[in-house]
Amino acid sequence: MTHTPTNPDTPRPDESAGAPGAETSAGERREAERDAQAIAQDVVARVLARAGTARSEGATVHTVHDGDQLDLEERISLRRVGGLSTELEDVTEVEYRQLRLERVVLVGLYSGGESAARDAEVSLRELAALAETAGSQVLDGLLQRRQKPDPGTYLGSGKAAELADVVASVGADTVVADTELAPSQRRALEDIVKVKVVDRTALILDIFAQHAKSREGKAQVELAQLEYLLPRLRGWGDSMSRQAGGQVGGQGAGMGSRGPGETKIELDRRRIRNRMAKLRREIAAMAPGRETKRLDRKRHGVPNVAIAGYTNAGKSSLLNALTDAGVLVENALFATLDPTVRRARTEDGRPYTLTDTVGFVRHLPHQLVEAFRSTLEEVGDAALLLHVVDASHPDPEGQIAAVREVLAEIPGIADVPEVIVLNKADVADPAVVGRVQRRERRSVVVSAHSGEGMAELRELVAAELPQPQVEIDLVVPYSRGDLVHRAHETGGSVVEEHLAEGTRLRGRVDEALAVELERVAVAG
Structure with missing residues (x-):
């Protein structure tokens, strides 16, 4: 039997068997x-x-x-x-x-x-x-x-x-x-x-x-900021403490060092909570004003069209193009925070309101969603939702998903008809526009800047808004000119004829106004 001496530095066969694989694996990882x-x-x-x-x-x-x-x-x-x-010798050098x-x-x-x-x-x-x-x-x-x-x-x-x-x-x-x-x-x-x-x-x-510019907008933002700040308050050792107590820092400073009050950080937390509670009360107190306006629009039969979408998608530009509102337009994110309501009319004269809302973004802080919930509820009461999308963005589908994720939290939004408005068509890739259109069947392509597609959008809005259903042909006393005005404001294809006994109205109006007109109509 022959004994082959081994070198202690030479790896054994079973040890070296996995070495090439290990080297390959390490190389693949480095690559x-x-x-x-x-x-x-x-x-x-x-x-x-x-x-x-x-x-x-x-x-x-x-x-x-x-x-x-x-x-x-x-x-x-x-x-x-x-x-x-920030260290200028003469502060008048800058504004x-x-x-x-x-x-x-x-x-x-x-x-x-x-x-x-x-x-x-x-x-x-x-x-x-x-x-x-x-x-x-x-x-x-x-x-x-x-x-x-x-x-x-x-x-x-x-x-x-x-x-x-x-x-x-x-x-x-x-x-x-x-x-x-x-x-x-x-x-x-x-x-x-x-x-x-x-x-x-x-x-x-x-x-x-x-x-934020409005009183309500500032209060909503401050509430969101305080909710974000509360868990992030930071203490700086003993300087933040107004009470020592016990064995402070292991140095036995117990007797005679017990302070009478809270630690500074606890005091700050309490003040923040009190301020948050006050802001919530203020925001709640502002809600009846918006609710009164909404009820007034409903009472007069004026439907609301809500404009929602991703930030910088062109919502304010679209509002201006539809109504000449002249609201602020800026190539920046979250240029619009405070909701803007403007009045518009369909081609056949029916009035409606357009509401421009705050934009959304991916991973929108939940503090903001909660703080702006009262404002976003305007969308839930709308007759139609114009979901504006930046068609020139590299990921418009991601924008649509991010907006719908936030809108899903708003009560009543599931019952509001939604139309995807692909804005900025003048600078968008036609292939991207076509891809989104195939996914979103209820969509319209527009450019608020160039005016492309705006006529089609107006026709779509007019078709989606509720139509007055009650046919009228009656004579209203001249003393009730307010009802004649409402018929022209909210009715469809209303024509008038001046007679000796009053104003003859023919056309279509909503049911509530029809009842009032019947009650005051001059007997034939």
């Missing part, structure tokens, strides 16, 4: 990581290439229907500006209301694969537009492939350190995360990058705070 990094870099490069396009200066094109746009001039005067130092333009770095995650990368690009582009609308300059971005966020720092320690290097190299002062961060994640990330960290929810709330 996949390189591919993921290349995809992420390409996505960020495309997002940065479009940076700056969300701001309104020079980017908003108005039509004759938009009027003087005085509100837009006021908003631009408050715009944050670049190159502004005192202008604020320094923040310099931000975007950060996001995607789970892997081309489809996920495309979704991440759409979301990151939207985040850049949100940041610019809030008054920021997007300098750079970081996208990481990761199955789920790191519970500690959102990105993981290695990527967070890389983010810190990016922030330092471009001179950014803020990091914006494309998600809602947990309070612990935000604090941990701030400790690493050494600058302020803002998440998507805080960014949207900031835009709402800038754009």
